[in-house]
Amino acid sequence: MKNLVLLGSTGSIGEQTLDVLERLDNWNLKAISCYKSIDKIRKQAIKFRPDYIAIYDETDLKELKKDFPIGYDPEILIGASGFAELAGLNNVDMVINAIVGAAGLEPSYNAIISNNKLGLANKESLVIGGNLIIPLAREKNVDIIPIDSEHNAIFQLLDGKDRDQVSQLILTASGGPFYGYTAEEIEDVTVEDALAHPNWDMGSKISIDSATLMNKGLEVIEAYWLFEYSYDKIDVVIHPQSIIHSMIELIDGSILAELGTADMRTPIQYALKYPDRGSNIAGKLNLNEISRLEFDSPDLETFPALTMAYESGKSGKGYPIVLNAANEIAVKAFLDKRIGFTDISKVISKMLDKHNSGEFNTLDEILNLNRTVRNMTEEVILTC
Numbered sequence: 001m002k003n004l005v006l007l008g009s010t011g012s013i014g015e016q017t018l019d020v021l022e023r024l025d026n027w028n029l030k031a032i033s034c035y036k037s038i039d040k041i042r043k044q045a046i047k048f049r050p051d052y053i054a055i056y057d058e059t060d061l062k063e064l065k066k067d068f069p070i071g072y073d074p075e076i077l078i079g080a081s082g083f084a085e086l087a088g089l090n091n092v093d094m095v096i097n098a099i100v101g102a103a104g105l106e107p108s109y110n111a112i113i114s115n116n117k118l119g120l121a122n123k124e125s126l127v128i129g130g131n132l133i134i135p136l137a138r139e140k141n142v143d144i145i146p147i148d149s150e151h152n153a154i155f156q157l158l159d160g161k162d163r164d165q166v167s168q169l170i171l172t173a174s175g176g177p178f179y180g181y182t183a184e185e186i187e188d189v190t191v192e193d194a195l196a197h198p199n200w201d202m203g204s205k206i207s208i209d210s211a212t213l214m215n216k217g218l219e220v221i222e223a224y225w226l227f228e229y230s231y232d233k234i235d236v237v238i239h240p241q242s243i244i245h246s247m248i249e250l251i252d253g254s255i256l257a258e259l260g261t262a263d264m265r266t267p268i269q270y271a272l273k274y275p276d277r278g279s280n281i282a283g284k285l286n287l288n289e290i291s292r293l294e295f296d297s298p299d300l301e302t303f304p305a306l307t308m309a310y311e312s313g314k315s316g317k318g319y320p321i322v323l324n325a326a327n328e329i330a331v332k333a334f335l336d337k338r339i340g341f342t343d344i345s346k347v348i349s350k351m352l353d354k355h356n357s358g359e360f361n362t363l364d365e366i367l368n369l370n371r372t373v374r375n376m377t378e379e380v381i382l383t384c
Contacts, residue, residue, distance in 0.1 A: 003030040008098035010037035012203045013121045020269045031086045038063045054082035088114035097122040105129045112142045119271040121147040123222040128321045130225030145271040152267035153246035153258035168249035172239040176211040183302045189341045199242040199262045208331045217309020238296040317357030325373035326351035339384045
């Protein structure tokens, strides 16, 4: 049996991973973690009986252990350090990091330090710490298998290709729920509107990021680190149907694409089975039923977040850390209905303008800047 550590087991990716795991007969769930969905993780623990559980708040411990069957006594870890500790456990065949946000960086780092293969669904690990994570993974000879559908698609498309044969990576974006909106129309959208993604089943934070196009911007930075192509070789195209998950263009002009249903269980299973493939668990894509595939350019004036991400990635010097931290705080403020939708990008822009570039190469340096920017962003939001 292979052992899996699943970080963020109660989120969208986490729950879909457990669904995949039930269909595979050679995986044991060794450890799970969650931030605050205690009822969900308790049910998962009772069902899968992992040896380790990590939760964020010690006050939830009693609620977690309620209804545990007699004889089931997992080791329970508390706090962010507990999540990181799970990622570094011995005798682990893969760590899937499905934590949302910058909180996923330290667990990714710990997994690699411990020579544990990493199934990466936490793009922020590379957005804010790519300059730390990628060289370390190379030094330790640890595989990172991307689970984000776009990066998983490119990972597959690049397999067996000489990198000199590839002229462009093309990330597709659905455009989100506000695709086609004008700048005026987008001023009055609500939280409920923004959470209604047309194609994918996602958590609230990534749904808002999709609506602003920040999600695609973060994915551009992630692709830069994962595949090591320059930013001018990473393009974004709007594809409302979400059938083509990403493409690569070759030097002779040929374009190769990965198509499939909009179901995250496919890339999750791919990561777990790699380099093998599993059977179809997400339903067959019937090409005869597809009337058309549409493509468009992103509207960078109405959705400036994508441009800010490109510029931050190219600048380096801590700008991606600022971009991500400001975005996380601004998105939470929008979800809490403290700011409007268009304020998200305005807040991020203000924080980028405030940043003094520098070198942020160690885990502590990255996390310290992240904390500082988050606190400063809260102050900026008070003025909105």
